[in-house]
Amino acid sequence: MDRIRIVGGARLNGTIPISGAKNAALPLMIASLLTDETLTLANLPRLADVAQLKRILGNHGVDMTVAGKRLGEAELSGETVHLTARTIVDTTAPYELVSAMRASFWVIGPLVAREGFAKVSLPGGCAIGTRPVDLFLEALQALGAEIDIEGGYVIARAPDGLKGAHVTFPKVSVGATHVTLMAATLAKGETIIENAAREPEVVDLAECLIKMGAKITGAGTSTIRIEGVTRLNGARHSVMPDRIEAGTYAMAVTMTGGDVLLEGARADDLKRPIEILREVGAEITETNEGLRVYRNGADLKPVNISTEPFPGFPTDLQAQLMALVTRAEGTSVIRETIFENRFMHVQELARFGAEIHLDGQNATVVGVPRLKGAPVMATDLRASVSLVIAGLVAEGETIVNRVYHLDRGFERLEDKLSRCGATIERISG
Numbered sequence: 245m246d247r248i249r250i251v252g253g254a255r256l257n258g259t260i261p262i263s264g265a266k267n268a269a270l271p272l273m274i275a276s277l278l279t280d281e282t283l284t285l286a287n288l289p290r291l292a293d294v295a296q297l298k299r300i301l302g303n304h305g306v307d308m309t310v311a312g313k314r315l316g317e318a319e320l321s322g323e324t325v326h327l328t329a330r331t332i333v334d335t336t337a338p339y340e341l342v343s344a345m346r347a348s349f350w351v352i353g354p355l356v357a358r359e360g361f362a363k364v365s366l367p368g369g370c371a372i373g374t375r376p377v378d379l380f381l382e383a384l385q386a387l388g389a390e391i392d393i394e395g396g397y398v399i400a401r402a403p404d405g406l407k408g409a410h411v412t413f414p415k416v417s418v419g420a421t422h423v424t425l426m427a428a429t430l431a432k433g434e435t436i437i438e439n440a441a442r443e444p445e446v447v448d449l450a451e452c453l454i455k456m457g458a459k460i461t462g463a464g465t466s467t468i469r470i471e472g473v474t475r476l477n478g479a480r481h482s483v484m485p486d487r488i489e490a491g492t493y494a495m496a497v498t499m500t501g502g503d504v505l506l507e508g509a510r511a512d513d514l515k516r517p518i519e520i521l522r523e524v525g526a527e528i529t530e531t532n533e534g535l536r537v538y539r540n541g542a543d544l545k546p547v548n549i550s551t552e553p554f555p556g557f558p559t560d561l562q563a564q565l566m567a568l569v570t571r572a573e574g575t576s577v578i579r580e581t582i583f584e585n586r587f588m589h590v591q592e593l594a595r596f597g598a599e600i601h602l603d604g605q606n607a608t609v610v611g612v613p614r615l616k617g618a619p620v621m622a623t624d625l626r627a628s629v630s631l632v633i634a635g636l637v638a639e640g641e642t643i644v645n646r647v648y649h650l651d652r653g654f655e656r657l658e659d660k661l662s663r664c665g666a667t668i669e670r671i672s673g
């Protein structure tokens with residue numbers, strides 16, 4: 245199993261190109277099931293989750309071809325893929341595939357909307373929480389689907405097609421918003437989604453669906469309206485930049501000190517994290533190329549945050565921020581409100597000599613003057629990169645084990661960091 249070796253101490257200077265967003269790429273690829281024409285997605289990141297979803301979509305009958313690189317196209321840029329679901333050959337998403345990547349459960353929406361039937365394995369829980377799917381099922385039922393759960397599978401039937409409905413989510417769910425939005429595009433009549441997720445990835449999906457001929461208003465707000473159409477056409481769409489990747493590197497530069505341009509990052513997607521990083525002591529400026537993050541030697545200041553749905557502080561940056569404030573001059577309190585078990589990195593950060601006290605949803609981080617390198621274990625995608633951030637300033641050597649977690653969501657992380665001066669390498673096998 246691959247590991248990553250880091251020797252801490254270097255400041256980061258240079259440019260980091262931000263990849264396409266994993267959490268936009270996944271629903272966008274799934275949207276290809278809604279039409280028999282070709283959906284071309286550019287700036288698709290090369291990630292394990294994207295590769296896994298290609299396998300799942302292939303299983304349903306989606307043909308995929310990768311466009312060759314154009315002359316002069318940046319080495320670290322994403323790929324362009326043509327996805328064509330001319331015919332849905334199988335409306336079942338098997339346990340073996342779905343259990344490997346939770347978001348594949350989202351195929352249920354387009355399949356039942358287009359084919360009137362879908363049989364999709366329940367995704368089950370994961371390291372960060374129980375992750376139920378009740379909101380998805382209630383929304384599809386509201387759109388007229390008959391839902392049964394048998395043998396670990398959800399069976400959704402709508403032989404006469406879906407019908408527009410008024411869906412009000414009791415809590416914000418990104419996935420349930422994506423799925424309801426996609427299903428409603430082919431439903432008869434109007435659908436209104438209340439208390440919808442406002443994440444930029446929802447807006448990116450809506451923009452792509454509109455290019456495919458969907459009638460959608462209000463994406464990015466809590467109320468989305470969709471006027472169903474009988475069919476969708478093909479389109480070309482470029483995946484938005486990854487705000488979580490950009491936020492992660494901004495935390496890394498703030499931790500090590502230095503001056504880095506996050507090429508392609510968008511300030512509007514990161515308002516709250518930018519506010520917090522400025523409080524910690526970073527200087528962040530928006531440029532035509534992206535976001536410039538700069539910190540000289542000044543001390544890191546403590547902060548208190550609560551994770552919230554967008555536009556609040558994203559839970560997907562919680563672990564990275566925790567690593568950062570382990571070296572702050574003072575005490576920070578981090579409250580995790582989205583997932584019930586998203587503090588797996590705490591014990592691993594303690595191996596570096598960090599002082600963190602857990603109390604239910606709260607983590608109290610008492611800043612320490614120095615961290616010391618150690619062998620640590622990645623437990624989930626975002627927790628694993630928080631260990632990399634700690635390793636970048638820890639004295640001596642750090643070995644991060646189980647980096648397959650990282651590969652799920654960070655494209656060429658060690659390349660991008662070593663180009664900015666970090667001593668970091670992958671050790672294979």
Ligand code: EPZ
Binds near residue numbers: 266267268375380582
């Ligand atoms: C998306 O997950 C992201 N995943 C997550 O990123 C991210 O942490 C999360 O949104 C919140 O921002 C992808 O986009 C692929 P939710 P999702 O439904 O859609 C509960 C990463 O690191 N809930 O918004 O699964 C749920 O348990 C990943 O890239 C129900 O109770 O998250 C959670 O507590 C991790 N019933 C809360 O809602 C439901 O039917 C928010 O989850 C659905 C969700």
